[in-house]
Each structure stands twice: as structure tokens, then as C-alpha cells.
Amino acid sequence: MRGVRISALNENARQSGIHQDMSLSDARALLPSLVTKPAELEADVFILNKLANWCQRYTPVVSVDGSDGLWLDITGAAHLSGGETNLLTDLSNHLDKIGFENRLGLANTAGAAWAIARFGNDTPQTAQIISSSDVSRALAPLPLEALRLDGKAVHLLRRFGIKTVGALHDLPRASLKRRFPSKDVCKAVLHRLDQAFGLVAEPITPLRTAPDYFERLSFHEPILATESFRVGLHDLLERLAWRMEEDVKGATRLTFSAYHADGGVSQITIATARPSRDVNHLAHLFRDKLEGIHPGFGVDVLVLSAHAVEPLNDEQMMFSGGAENKPSQKNVDQLIDRLSNRLGAHSVQRIACRESHVPERAEQRFPALQGVTDGAQNPDSKPLRPSRLLTRPEPVDVMAEVPEGPPMRFKWRRVMHRVVRAEGPERIAPEWWHASWDAGGNQQRTRDYYRVEDEQGRCFWLFREGLYREANETTLPTWHMHGLFA
């Protein structure tokens, strides 16, 4: 393969006799008025992925096939678009409108659908459906390439005089085996053949894991107003909640997708601390984010999918009409959901205590959405800890009476403090089982913590990092401010 070649072409060019992989000079010779542009393969991959996302309006199981194809597993999803024929017509019309040439094939196996879409009869625009009863009849006249075989195998089979899928299918398998130079080649050919005829399963790996629950709403005319989204969302939520209630389930993550008429997708995802199917609560979580949807030329399909589904039992209501005035764990969770969805999951945190002496490691902040973890309790024997810990220790200028003693005076944030009382040191050595290098590339050193009080009664938590007896010119001990007491 040398020189510049044609990587893609349109119908007009095809009719003039140009085909894929033809060299550019040959093509120019055939058709001097040919307009060419350099291929942008990366952009093609990008747009194909985008198209795949958009195709999730029909089914959640969509996958990209090579550089120019898409798989859609519409099992159990066709009725949402009004049947298989309607779905294909709708898909074809939409793709035409957006500006993609397309060939559609539908069969009960992925291999057969692939074959019929790419090698079916030469009138592209009409979708071809193979019903489950006549797979072999429909595939028989197709060339061998339709089986997704590699070039060598096809070449070999041609030399045997086998030119169509039907001819290959009719051959007894035992005799076929003998003709191939190696077992592997034969195995590959037969595997593809079996896949096409449905004798071997071929699951499609979807771009995204298929949601546990999936509701879809399509509109005749594209909708634009946020209010319409809200109404549509509420409808979908009710349907989804009803289905989850039947199964005694609740979701902790929901995705609302709006499929644009011009081939784009807007998605909003919300997360909850506990599994939920409370329509009002979930709608509340979506409410603020709905305004973030920019419908462009309009949205014609809305899809709501539930991920991370867990069992959720019905709650017992109180006789007086619910625990409305009583603060309950449910209310706290709903509050956490609202805060986390607006401020971001990492902005709303809880603290878990961990068994560590290093102060910054003794507590771990984790998103409150994860729920409460019963972390280790603080050992009561631990000396007093400050009520506030600085985000990171700040350097302090210190004057101490003796090198290994508490500070006498120190300067922090440009203010001089004279120490009146001090308690310490509390020696905290780095944990050997952790990496002994911090983020800045400095080796972690032993810390001596002091609790000091200045003339005004303010109480600070300082530490000296490093020991004088271990020090050399480059590793002199340094002082830091780490926390503030009451």
C-alpha cells in the first residue's frame, strides 16, 4: 500500500467507478473533476463514538464496530419505538437528516446483521430485515467477506471454488478441515460461520454498562422548553419508580439523557446516599440541573436510566401520617443528596477516624454520599487535640531556649507571639509502613508537637520536624504551625 489512497467516497464517485483503496492518481484519471480532502481518521472515530452515544436513544446496548459501523442490540427495546420496522425507518430517516449515508441490517444474530447490512443487495437506503426462519436463505448469496473473514482465508476459499456463504455452509465440515493448511485458520472460519448462523453466541459489549432500569419517552415534535423537560422527567420518574417498586428496588444513581434532533446528547446524572425511588425527592435533585440542558434545535427523545440498583423495602408509615416532624435518617440522607448534587460529591463530607498517630492521617474525609462508616474511635488516652487543623502545616519562625525544647517566641503569619505556657513534646514518628516521602519529595521526619499558649491566651499546636542529633547542614529541623486550639 503506497501512495495516497481513497479512504471514503460518496455515491456519485462510486458510480463513476471509483472504489475504496484506489490510489488517488487512478481515481483522478477516471474522474478529473474529483474533489478530495485529506482523511481525518481521529475525527472519524470521535464522530462515530458520538453517533454511538446518540443511538442510545433506541437501546442502551450500543457498541462501535471498527471504524465505520455501529452495533445496536435492540432486544426488548424495539417496542419502545413502535416495532422493528418503525425503529429502522426512524433511525434511517434521522441519519439521513443529520447527513450520514447508512446501510441498516437487522437479524437475530450479530453476524447475520453485519453481513446483510454491508453486503446485502445494492439499494442502500432500505433497511433489510432477516427473520429468524430464513437466515440461511438470506445469507446464501452473499460473498465470503460478509462473514468477517480475513483476507487470507477468503483468498484460500476462493481457490477452492467457494465463492458464497451458501457454498461454504453446504460443505461438510470434516472435508473442509482437511483442505486448510492449519487448524487455526479453519477454526476461525467455522467460528465466524457459526456466529452468523447463531450456533455460537456473540454478545455485544456495550459502550456503557446497560442500566438496570430504563424508561424512554419520545416526542413527535422536538421540545425546547425546560418546563417540558421537567414534565417529561416527572413522567419517566413515575414509570421508573413504579417498576422499581414492583421489584422492591431503589436506585443510587440515575441518568437523564436528552437526545437532540440534530444528533447530540445532553446527560445529567444524580447520585443518592441510599437507594431511593421517591419521585419527589429524585425530581428535586434533578431540578437545578435541568437548566443545564441546552436543547439546541430541540430534543425528541428523553431517556431515564437507573444504575446501581439495590433492594429497598417499603417504609412503614406512622399512624399519624408519617414521621414528618421527627428528624430521621431518611431526611438526613435526602439533605445530603441535595447538597452533594449541587455542590459536588466531594464538597460534602463526613469524617472517619482512623487509627494513626500522624494527625493528618488520623482522620479521613470522605464524601457523605457514601454513608456513615463506623471508623475507629479515638483512643481516649490521646493527648488533647486542636479544634481546628490547618489544611497544611505552615512554616513558623521560632526562637527556642534549648534546641530540643519548646519555643519561647515564634512568628506566624507575620505576627510575633510570646509563649507563656507550653506542653510537650509529643513525639510522633512517621509510619514506616507508608512511603517515607511526602508529595513534595521530602523525606518524612519525626515530629515533636508542642501545645503552647501565648500572652493573650491563644493556644497553638506547633511541631518541630526533624531531630537535632540527626541533623546535618541540609536537614536542619524546621518548625510548623499545624493546629489551633480553642
Added chain:
Amino acid sequence: MYTERIENSSNIAPEQTLARLAKITDLKRLIAQSEQRVTVSRPDLLSDQQMSKRLTSCVGEIGQLGQPWNTGIEDIDDVLPIAGMSAGAVHEVSGAAYGDTVAASSYVLSLLWQLARLAPSGPILWCQTTKSQQEFGSVYGAGLKAFGFHASQFIFAETPHKHDVLWALEEGARSRSLLAVVGEVDAISFTQTRRLSLAAAKSGTPVLLLRAHNDLSASATETRWRIATTQGMPDPFLSNAPGNPCWQVELVRCRGGRPGSWNVEWNNETHRFSLVEQFSSRSSEVANTAINKRQIHFPQRRSA
């Protein structure tokens, strides 16, 4: 002086009892009305729904009157409107100077403990801006022990924008599931505090605002406290070590109460306030000789 104190302490009870009595009378009247409805149907009486609503709110209010949220120090509680602070309101605390902000934050924690002791219900939502976190750090889980709390009782929210903090405060105050809501905000307008106080009044969840020391703008809060650190006593077992925190607590503003200023000590072990006499807030040298204090300093009171 002595008799006055007795009067004051006995004054707390009647005021509360009166309020409770009034509420109970209300309740009795409502019950009587509902009984009447069963026997004769009269159009001018309340409907079922209205009736149950009124009854619930009445019972709720009586429940809220339970025990006042106070500091536990008579001198301070006496000047507060209902012998304590009301839960359904906004209270603000600020440091007297930049360096006292942490003391103010600790005072908030100690007030919260006074509240948590009454009715331990729900976690506390603590909101702060990223700026405030960089300036004064964040609440340290292990340090909460000095205020009686455990880290798991807190939910922290941190956002770069002040309006998000205010939004979170309001959401928290409205949720009816929290013990209290605390917000660290620099500048807050009257309208914003008013909005928060309406939310607090509706749900009965107190909102505590930790404001910057130099922010003196008007606000719709029930109380405004200003806290200054003072030097307290040394550790009882180690004369050179810092002891319990001591603050000069100033009640700058109080709706329905009187302002005042006190020196208090917070006990890290028992989690209680105690009043500190003025002269003990001197340097450690004086404190160390405090045993002989009476002989040295007391001016003799002369009888007439």
C-alpha cells in the same frame, strides 16, 4: 446581692411555666372543639385537616418549650430572653479580633454541645467557604472530643462561593433533620440573615453564623456574641502547661434580652462552662499564688 440572685433564679421558672400553661390551655380548647364536632356538625368549626394541623403544631410547640438552650451559667442565662436561646432562630458569633476567630468557632461548638445535651437528635451541618478553610483550617475530628462530640455527628460542606454556603445553610435549616446548622461566612446582608431566620423559625433548627471579626453590618439574628480569648488558669497538674480555654464572652445584641460581658472557662473534660472571676485571668505567676489571694488582694469590706 444574695436575695437578688434568688429572685432571678426563681424568675426563670414562672416565665416558662406561664408559656407552657398558655399552650396547654390552647390544646385543651382544641380538643374540646374537636369533641364538639363529633356531636354537632357546625360549619364555623375547623375542618378535620385544619384541626389536626393545629393540634400537631400545638403539641410540637409545647415539646419545644421543654428545656431552654442555655449556657448553664446563671449570670448569662438570666439576661437571655427565655432563660436561654431559642432554637428556631439565627445566632451569630464572631471573634473580637482576627486571632480570636478560632475561639469564636470553639464557642459555637460549646453552645452546640449545650444544645445536643438537651435533645441528642440529628447531625450538625457545618458549612464553610474555601477561603475560610484556608485561613483557619477546618474542624478537626479528634479535637471535637474536648466539646463532647464525636466526628461522626458532623457533616461538612465546603464550597468556594459564599452564596452556595448560604444556600446550603438554608437547605439544612429547612430539612428538619439536623441538630443545628453552622455557617462560616464573611459578609452577610440583612436580607440573607432574615431569610435564614425565617427558615430556622419554621423548622426549629438553629442556625449559627460564624462571622468575621470586622463585619459589623446589621442582621436579623436573635443574639450576637463576641468572643475574645483571655488567659486562663494553667493545667492543674502541670503548672507550665496551658489549661482549659478561657474566653471573654460578650453578648453584644440580644433580642428581648440585655447585653452583657462575662469571663467564662470551658472545661475540656466535663464539657461545661464556668464563670471565671476577673482577677484569676492574670498571668501564671499570679495564678500560682492564688491560694493566698485573699490575704494579698481582697479589699476589706467595711460594715457601716
